[in-house]
Amino acid sequence: MTDEQSRLLGPAEVRALAGELGLRPTKRLGQNFVHDPNTVRRIVRAADLTPDDVVLEVGPGLGSLTLALLPAVRAVHAVEIDPVLAARLPMTAAERAPTLADRLTVTTADALHVLATDLAGPVPTAIVANLPYNVGVPVVLHLLSQLPQLRRGLVMVQSEVAERLAAPPGSKAYGVPSAKLAWYASARRAGPVPRAVFWPVPNVDSGLLAFDRRDPPPGDRAEVFRLIDAAFAQRRKSLRSALAGWAGSPAAAEDALRAAGIDPSARAETLGVEAFAGLAAARARSSQGH
Known part of the structure; x- marks a missing residue:
């Protein structure tokens, strides 16, 4: 077992952590935890990060993706709305990636309301996140509006949400989300994510959406x-x-x-x-x- 493999969370580790915390994933918070190391490695690769990047992760949950991000970037800001999960995440990083744990900052907050001033330390340059299904679109738009230094992102959302956000004008899926995201960034779909990599298994398909910041058109x-x-x-x-x-x-x-x-x-x-x-x-x- 390599150092990297021992650091990442598999199904047994995810269930053990959830059991320790008495956690029952809630639909209200859109909690579906990734328990497949290959999937989080794939997400980090697809995010096209550099060692100088500072990543904003929304809804880190038990830390599956967080642990894969830490070796790839300079720092990770994790914004978690659940105080129990937020309190456990730094401990998980210290246990499973002790030499990298100082790269992690956890903020207990609702990502729909977080501001640049709420994030201590270096300013985020990229978003990489498994977003809660029920707030994927407003979270992406809010963060792009509040954090102008964000240059790109890779987010996992419901498959049809990824389709809507990446849709070009004239297509059936094009609408308010795609037009508003286009104000900030160019977007593209970056592949499907199988249901089986989540616990609990969701009843919808997931997909990756990649986007790159661009200058907005002139206007208010x-x-x-x-x-x-x-x-x-x-x-x-x-x-x-x-x-x-x-x-x-x-x-x-x-x-x-x-x-x-x-x-x-x-x-x-x-x-x-x-x-x-x-x-x-x-x-x-x-x-x-x-």
Whole structure:
């Protein structure tokens, strides 16, 4: 058994830790723990990390992925909402990776509300996480908004969520999550994850989503996101109709769409984030002119 293999958690170690903590994984917190060393090694490889990276891990749970990350990067920030799990994680690192345990910082917090100021030590440059199924999209969008130094990420989410987040304009899965993620980053699917590597076994398929930060289009993000929400709230309608409330009237929506070079009869799923940003800017110019 190599040092690396002895460090990582297998099914027996995961169940032993859970038993020690009296842990029963909850659906409310989206807890499904990875117990397969090959899977966490694959995730770390796919994340394309460098030894200088500082990783933010959300929902580390019992530490399966954490232990695989520690040898690969300069530091790991683990954000865990469950105080029992958060208290045990540094001990697990000290027991199974004693020479690397000082690279780990654990913060007990809800990742949906965590801010840069909540994270002590070096600033995270990458997200690598097995995200709870029920909050995958809002967590990714929140962290990208709050941590501008995050350059890339690899997250495990429900397979259909990965499909939606990576979907390009014009595709069936394209919608609010894909358009908003595109404001921050380019995204792609990075492979499936079998159900059998989790305990308990989930009743949905999982997949990996990779993304790389890019410069956002010009414009006010909050206004562009309001526009995206309005456009997709009635996605079967033409943008002239769907955006009547946002613009003030169907005629005002049509004027803004034409000013932005967009066909008023088009639908929301045909627009990329740059087009939404251009439309928001056209509407702002029109409003200032009145």
